[in-house]
Amino acid sequence: MTAYLELNKTLSEEDSSIKDQVHRFAADIMRPAAAELDQLTPEEVIADGSPLWEVFRRYRELGYHLRGMPEEFGGIALSPLAGHFISEEMGWGAGDLAISMGAASMPYGFAARSGNPELVENFVRPFIEDTEGRFIGCWAITEPQHGSDVGFLGNGDEPGPGFDVFAEKQGDEWVIRGQKSSWVSNGTIATHAMVHMGVDRSKGMAGSAIAFVPLDLPGVTKGKPLDKLGQRALNQGEVFFDDVCIPSANILVVPQGYVMIMDFIIAGANAGMGATFTGLARAAFEEGLSYARERVQGGKAICEHQAVQLKLMDMFIKVEAARGLSRAALVYNTSTIPPAPEYSIASKVFCTQSAFEVASDALQLHGGYGLAKGMLIEKLFRDARAALIEDGTNDMLSLNGARRIIDRSS
Ligand SMILES: Cc1cc2nc3c(=O)[nH]c(=O)nc-3n(C[C@H](O)[C@H](O)[C@H](O)COP(=O)(O)OP(=O)(O)OC[C@H]3O[C@@H](n4cnc5c(N)ncnc54)[C@H](O)[C@@H]3O)c2cc1C
Incomplete structure (x- = not known):
């Protein structure tokens, strides 16, 4: 099968070589793994020895998890076009695995941008150095009662009810309670989450904050991996927060922002x-x-x-x-x-x-x-x-x- 014709005739050598490299990764590693994972149960997908972990390992080895990470923390400087090549080629290889790999970096990218030295030392640097896939992130926004609602921020059409996952400030800590839905990508395998949570009910969705939450803290539990029609290699599942305490330093985004x-x-x-x-x-x-x-x-x-x-x-x-x-x-x-x-x-x-x-x-x-x-x-x-x-x-x-x-x- 011939490759498509690249219409951009001014492609840099560097971008062109990233495109070739990521295509090989997609063809040789992602596609065969996704085909195998598609036939497994959600539990088998994440079991020890599953092809999923080899994809994580090879992805990290190639350093793609560092794209989008600020350079001062060891991120790789990619042209925006190279960023597109990585996503397109990975989507060509396996859309489900591409989404899993992308979501896995999200909390660490936000933590790096927060500039908070504790988050950087404790989580961002170990993530950058992790070539095994031991640090896995997720983006926990959707809730059982709030799917489409989360996009409305009280901007006219809808007042937008606040998140059910709610955090209260107690001294120097925040205490989080509530549940995120079974749709959280990497939900049951993630070690860290970027959690959207209400902090000011009077402002609806706009009264929310985002926190970096290690998922080994007391009070965090997870649901069963979700069984679904498509994108079966993408692990998804609920995350529950039962009086989970995080330091104020873990707040990535305050309601004003x-x-x-x-x-x-x-x-x-x-x-x-x-x-x-x-x-x-x-x-x-x-x-x-x-x-x-x-x-x-x-x-x-x-x-x-x-x-x-x-x-x-x-x-x-x-x-x-x-x-x-x-x-x-x-x-x-x-x-x-x-x-x-x-x-x-x-x-x-x-x-x-x-x-x-x-x-x-x-x-x-x-x-x-x-x-x-x-x-x-x-x-x-x-x-x-x-x-x-x-x-x-x-x-x-x-x-x-x-x-x-x-x-x-x-
Ligand atoms: C493969 C996959 C990966 C995902 N990954 C993540 C993730 O990483 N993290 C995460 O938090 N979530 C994730 N999600 C959740 C996803 O964002 C939600 O499923 C989506 O926002 C829809 O929410 P819902 O399922 O609750 O549907 P609902 O909000 O209940 O909507 C049901 C139907 O009603 C329609 N509808 C709802 N409100 C209105 C309205 N006001 N006007 C018109 N129509 C309306 C919708 O269009 C839809 O057709 C993922 C979902 C999938 C399928």
């Missing part, structure tokens, strides 16, 4: 999702094209039938449009302060929808074989379906984006 930081989070997370699922769309297109060239019906390869050609071209257009938009949004929003979250939202919504449509068309081109367990296209279709809900449903993100477009134009 919460709404502003949410813009950065929305811009960053959605840009990453757009790039990752561009990769999945490309993988699905390649599967469809390859099968259409091989499968003979009516005396010729099905790619020679015009109706199939129309479908292939439609899929190709979606993949290229997804790459163009997701590159532009990620490059802009990782190099501009303040970011423009509506562009990242547009990228997430368009790229995940395209990935789903391309995967569905590619599955259709496979005929009956497309439904068979063990066929890559069957897995890509299920993985793409999950992405329409992941990190905010596409409907809710679109409403959030619309609000921003209207406000920016006024």
Whole structure:
């Protein structure tokens, strides 16, 4: 299968070599591991000896966990475009593992940016030096009663009720109580969490803070790993907080900065999702094209039938449009302060929808074989379906984006 044509003719040598390196990692390590993990139970996925741990180990060995980490703490300086290559290629290899690896770095990146020396010494530096995957982060925002609600910050349409996970200041400590939902990525394997929590109920969601919480503290418990349709290699599960005490130094974002930081989070997370699922769309297109060239019906390869050609071209257009938009949004929003979250939202919504449509068309081109367990296209279709809900449903993100477009134009 030929690689796609790189349309950027001014690519630096460094970016080009990162692209090749991450593609090899995606093809040789991620894809085979994800195929195996897809067939396992959620408990088997995270058991000792599971292929998941080898992916973590190789990912850390290559240093990709340091992208986005400030250079003064040992982060690697990557061009924004190289950041897109890493996400797209990893999404091509396995969307579920790409999300798991990305979420695993989140709390440490925020802790590094907080500049707090205790967090840096105790958690950021050990994470940077961890080549085994012993330090695993998660982003705990969704709650059983607050899924789509978390995106509304009292900006007009909705007052936005506050988080059920609530923290009270007691002396020099904060005491956290409540539950995060079973959707927390890496939830049952994480060692540290970036926890969104209410601190001022009078302000609804806007009265929230974000804390760095080690998950071995007394009072933390976890649920069972979630069993789900797609992205099965991505561990997910509940995290419970029962009077968990953290020092004030672990507060990463105070309520006064919460709404502003949410813009950065929305811009960053959605840009990453757009790039990752561009990769999945490309993988699905390649599967469809390859099968259409091989499968003979009516005396010729099905790619020679015009109706199939129309479908292939439609899929190709979606993949290229997804790459163009997701590159532009990620490059802009990782190099501009303040970011423009509506562009990242547009990228997430368009790229995940395209990935789903391309995967569905590619599955259709496979005929009956497309439904068979063990066929890559069957897995890509299920993985793409999950992405329409992941990190905010596409409907809710679109409403959030619309609000921003209207406000920016006024
Ligand atoms: C693969 C995957 C990975 C995830 N990773 C994480 C993670 O790392 N951390 C984390 O905390 N969470 C994570 N999530 C959770 C995810 O962000 C939520 O599932 C998502 O925000 C939707 O919340 P919900 O499931 O509670 O649905 P609900 O909010 O209950 O929504 C149900 C339906 O109602 C619609 N709806 C709700 N409110 C409105 C409204 N006001 N107007 C119109 N329609 C509305 C929604 O669009 C949706 O179709 C993940 C989810 C998935 C699928």
